[in-house]
Amino acid sequence: MTTQTTQPDLLYSEEEEALRSALRDLLADHCDPAGVLARVESDTPHDRALWKALAEGMGLAGLLVPESLGGQGASHREAAVVLEELGRAVAPVPYLTSAVVATEALLACAGDEAKRLLRELASGRTVGALAVGLSAGPDGAYGVVRQEDGALHGELTAVADATAADVLLVPAEDGGLYAVDAHAVTVTPQVSLDLTRPVATVTFDGAAGRRLTDDARSAVRRALRAGAGLLASEQLGVADWCLTETVRYLKDRKQFNRPVGGFQALKHRLAQVWLEVVNLRAAARNAADTLATGSEDAAIAVAVAEAYAAPVAVHAAEEALQLHGGIGMTWEHPVHLYLKRAKADSIAYGTAGGHRAELAELVGLRPPA
């Protein structure tokens, strides 16, 4: 059994709370549910203006990038706070995919091309995407393309935020990871369950790739582990919005001459969701803190957070829909955006079951022979 060496800091610092508050104000002004709903069915599902405000206005795209490469030199703790707030708003911006996952993949690569791309991603002027299907977990299998004389051939599916990306980080059959400009490939949007984080098929027909590392496996694993660990904070934001909004609505909604929120059957269900959100907060902070400190406990912390977070976010969203009654079933009400995000998140970067299987190895609770 692995023992923890130091106690993780599970609280939010004053600076983290200030960051949250500034971001929440920005999102309240620029990312209301009605606006998100209108946008996701348009030709530009990603909110470029919001991305610009986050990246250039607040410098958030470079939180994980060292200052020497033009980033903020902050940590996963701050990035987790950003994702909580973006989750709460189901904001259609490529933050998790570019500022966390693609950035982490590049941080695992040593050369000048990786450094150049990190600088661009940190500024937010370039959006990156790891060309690995969104369902792949840190230790799972993923698709690769063929490399012939520096040109890439093949097709990858369910690549999240690929339609917003300027550069793709592509693992190839030869074990290398390549940077490919988006205009050199064909990106075809798939009809996505989660309209706020759309997935796409990427087709490589002899696209030129710049080799970033010989060890794509390690870079991808690092990227997906950070992605999974911080996804828990996004799921916390999603669940927290669902709980808060449902409580607010049930205090107001009256049937049988009483506020519906006064019925014990419903109160117990909401209290249960609250308990789960409280637990998820501790698990998500633990994952973010262990990633930030490079703790040897990080793999366990991430697997625990994701095994717990996925069902909690889905449960909170499902309860939100049910407890809203008829209005919750309409396209007009934003609860479906949260349900779709929560459900897609439950597959993203590995399912809860996949993370539990990983834990079985990590903590020595092995299956029957």
Place this chain on the structure above:
Amino acid sequence: MTDAAELRERTRELLAAHPPATIGRRDFLEARFDAGLAWVHYPEGLGGLGAPRSLQAVVDAELEAAGAPDNDPRRIGIGLGMAAPTILRFGTDEQKRRYLRPLWVGEEVWCQLFSEPGAGSDLAALGTRAVRDDGGDWVVNGQKVWTSSAHVARWAILIARTDPDMPKHQGITYFICDMTDPGVEVRPLRQVTGEAEFNEVFLTGVRIPDSRRLGEIGDGWRVAQTTLMNERVSIGGMRIPREGGMIGALARTWRERPELRTHDLHQRLLTLWVEAEVARLTGERLRQQLSAGQPGPEGSGMKLAFARLNQEISGMEVELLGEEGLVYDDWTMRRPELVDFTGREAGYRYLRSKGNSIEGGTSEVLLNIVAERVLGLPAEPRTDKDVAWKDLSR
């Protein structure tokens, strides 16, 4: 203002003047109480120095390093955790002087006479009657239940109905009851595990002098809130390591007995392991919030989570054991002084943990508390608020 350095110095002076190696345990504890180092946040003269509560850790660390005896806090938990804070807040000077010192040193054990067969979740509906006689004494008749330590206790904190014509919350008065008085009868209450941790207490014509009333007549419900609030504070203060508690026992069995494993149980094990780890992290986060001076409402959920987890984990362990799960270690009616939830075998743990969602507030009531006090949802419509106690249905 007493600071850490001064407390450390005072503790060293105590240890020098009363070396624990050479004097008896009781003498040492009394000297510690008199030096104000028992509970430093209590007032001077009552075992404390009026210092911040957080500084107690400084004293405890010094004493532990010196190998000094403690007052066996688990044995006198009800006195320390519930009776003492209530006496401190509502007691007369004379009551504080009389009761707090023997309570803290462990000379006098306390128990709590609150719950009744007819008043569990609805404690305020209690029916034990206290009637004042011509001499000014109170005469008490009734039955209390689920009383731990009653068979070893010298004193009890007791709430009884003094005015049945008032609505139920208003006609209650809080007393200190002498458990050695005539008319106090303690019977063991055997529970589903076979043992008897608790008692039933029958009160028949028990006379309590008015000097042992705590707080005003009719104000007992408010006084009892102090007692119950402190009960919640004293739960869940410990730091638990990963795989601490029941999940540790289950994980050990899983690792040591590969022949018992099935795929179905493997999935349940991992789900429970994750939930236990997350509950542990939530407890850790709560502790960090408290020490940073940001107490949140998160504590309300801890008991709910642990009750369910203890039940599911121990229930799974019985199943995992297969044929061995058909066997129980011992049905003998024993009267354990201390309860160790993980001390016996899986079958015992399974049965004992069934009480975790009932004792100290049922899970159903706790969910109401979360819904109303944390989430601010409306209370159920009430039919008992403005009705005289004597007119309530029962």
